[in-house]
Amino acid sequence: MPSVRIRHLSTASADFEAEFQRVLHWSAETDDAIEQRVAAILADVQQRGDAAVLDCTARFDGLAADSVAALELSQADFKAAFDGLPLAQREALQAATRRVRSYHEAQKKACGESWSYRDDDGTLLGQKVTPLDRVGIYVPGGKAAYPSSLIMNAVPAHVAGVQEIIMVVPTPVRGSVATGGSGAGGTATRGERNDLVLAAAHVAGVTRAFTIGGAQAVAALAYGTATVPKVDKITGPGNAYVASAKKRVFGQVGIDMIAGPSEILVLADGSTPPDWVAMDLFSQAEHDELAQSILLCPDAGYIARVQDAIDRLIDGMPRRDVIRASLEGRGALICTRSMEEACAISNRIAPEHLEVSSDDPHRWEPLLRHAGAIFLGAFTSESLGDYCAGPNHVLPTSGTARFSSPLGVYDFQKRSSLIEVSEAGAQVLGPIAATLAYGEGLQAHAQAAELRLKR
């Protein structure tokens, strides 16, 4: 009898499809009360600016201040936090930042440079790629205050060439009212600052920072206030209030994706030590009761050994209660007919993290069409990618890898088309444009093209 009662499925059983749908089912329920509260906060900050931000921060985070300026952190605060850390943590922050920067520099070179070409008739066509001027990064307070997230958001912005990075990070008072608050569900002492986060701001580079959070922080960044500068884009994770606020200001400013619970899918051929796979499943499950860990494997004996490892290892984990709840609530060990079938099922899931735990991972990689990040081979534990391999750990969740991408340099750049039609080119293009414009009933378009024709 297994101690962790994780769901076992087999693609060979008749009820597989129904069971599989139950495993996949997850929907971000919209909470009308949250929606209304967020709409009111956004409107208030838009109208009253700093005063509204101060009121919300006092009310939701229990943090009183005379002015928003008093809530600003300084570069000296970041430096002091960094200097106060043990050497190993300082070096780890620096090494991770260096590797993440190096990867994103390669990314910029591969897909983030301006380009253009000329036609035979001398017409120039291309795109100019430029950084955003100013971006806002939301860093949650509470239990999900991760310095690694700050690195993963700030570094690609820097590499893109963004000049100003404005961080908002709530420091809610322990036991303050959670409703409308800005933590990720946890508590914090009054004004308590997470030193690792502040140290990461020092290492990764943040221009300005305010200890505000929740919908009010998103509103301040989106609309600007007397103290908080208006940004062009807001990235970074947050609770339901933050997610709702980001979705509402989308269009006014850019936003990154709205993240759902984190997920890992391990595709195993049985060649990896079962303990490694069990721990990788744990590492996703420990995030959150709603996190999802799935194993796909054609070898039933191997699945049993992973179950044994799970049962043996769980008691040693400090976060075993969260891990157990996540594995039993949303996890699954799925026995497939073949690795090919496992790849096909993986494509249906479009997981955020996909480990190909195989001694021949490049055989399977070409079959994998949808995933946020693909971790190849037994040594590539997801946690290495989460912190320091280099690629971004902000990844599309809940199947959105079907249409969206990891956070990257491209999220902090925008493109402008470049067109320079030569006189000769205008003679060729003019009649085509005029014909189509007349067909659409847009005569001024047609005549603008015709005016450039030689008589």
Next chain:
Amino acid sequence: MPSVRIRHLSTASADFEAEFQRVLHWSAETDDAIEQRVAAILADVQQRGDAAVLDCTARFDGLAADSVAALELSQADFKAAFDGLPLAQREALQAATRRVRSYHEAQKKACGESWSYRDDDGTLLGQKVTPLDRVGIYVPGGKAAYPSSLIMNAVPAHVAGVQEIIMVVPTPVRGSVATGGSGAGGTATRGERNDLVLAAAHVAGVTRAFTIGGAQAVAALAYGTATVPKVDKITGPGNAYVASAKKRVFGQVGIDMIAGPSEILVLADGSTPPDWVAMDLFSQAEHDELAQSILLCPDAGYIARVQDAIDRLIDGMPRRDVIRASLEGRGALICTRSMEEACAISNRIAPEHLEVSSDDPHRWEPLLRHAGAIFLGAFTSESLGDYCAGPNHVLPTSGTARFSSPLGVYDFQKRSSLIEVSEAGAQVLGPIAATLAYGEGLQAHAQAAELRLKR
């Protein structure tokens, strides 16, 4: 006394800033009645599928059908529409499609290919770029039914490698109730099909097409019904109902930008014939009363000549009423102190279309940081870019060029990070990851990294 009373501003006058803010002001007011109606339609389609789509189509478009299948258009319909067009239109559609394809192929090559590299220790890092599986393209009915839009949406999807392109295009009945309807405000005869749009579907390549529109069409594409396949992303312009529906299904599927009124900004040094500039301003103004046409020029005499050209040319324009309403309501002729100042003001506006109407456009281009598309030199009328120069005409509006980009191949692709950590790499990365993970209180992450260390 000018016949077209377009606003004249000068950066030298004391009230410039206030006047300029008035010119810039535009906000998409959220209409609560529309929001509620759209929410109800989405919920209905999600629950009842085809039946809800049929009900909405009958109710809003006045188009009755027994099944959604009866609303599907065939490849033969596209072909017949194409064959029925005059030769000049057929050739123009083909030439435009060919040029747009060629530009987007260059774009894919420049920024849409997979890449990877190996570290010294053999660790592989990169990104795999893959097309979306299936996309939906919304093509409005009514007065804004533009075949060129279909080309601009379908071609980059094809070039990206998308296998299935599902078009929705309403064919509302003339005089049918507009509320909740799918036209762009105009009327159409019963089931009347726009032959140019259908012909463009033939030339640009559309996999399947349904004569449905409005929020119900967006819902059908986002959720899927028994007949309409669920897509991964929805692109294409539409009215307020369509825009609201797209914003609501965002996250469930990908969407392109939500477009505001179209804009042109002409930056002129006085070297272009004034008639050309006047016609370019008209070509934006003729779209819509809310479209915005702005001229920035340091030469007051030239501005007067453009005003004269506007007054002389307006009466010859079939769409003169729309042009006049647009120019008088939202247009402006702005006299600046210098071209440099004109560039700075242009950056504040971040226009959708930016013409650099100068005999030395490459002198000014580097100063221009925010624009959807930059048209260089007197021969590059915006209309050439709208139809056939090659770059996409779907561009960020309302200042969103500060953070977003033209529609492109990249909108129909997504990226997956690739990470393969070598055994040697795991020895270097493991301690870094473990240190940071313990710092964040994520012990399973730490142990997953440590398990890969050699004892």
